[in-house]
Amino acid sequence: MSECKHSLSLFKQIACVGILAALLFSTGCQVNVGGQTLPSPYYLDDDVQYFAPGPEFPLANEAAAQGVRRAEDGDLEE
Numbered sequence: 001m002s003e004c005k006h007s008l009s010l011f012k013q014i015a016c017v018g019i020l021a022a023l024l025f026s027t028g029c030q031v032n033v034g035g036q037t038l039p040s041p042y043y044l045d046d047d048v049q050y051f052a053p054g055p056e057f058p059l060a061n062e063a064a065a066q067g068v069r070r071a072e073d074g075d076l077e078e
Helices: 002-025 060-077
Strands: 031-033 036-038
Touching: none
Parallel strands: none
Antiparallel strands: 031 036
């Protein structure tokens, strides 16, 4: 009878270790679902690694084009 209890106890221990290992390895990972990369649960704590450089004024090209147009119009009026 003690062998049966010992065997059952060993089975429970192995099952508990397996379940804990499965829970441990199934959390906190970055996954790809349906073509989308989903972040890990710690994405808010990560540091930003790179920002692409850009102009300080987001409409720089438009402002330059308007300046050229004003200059052209000003030359025609004089």
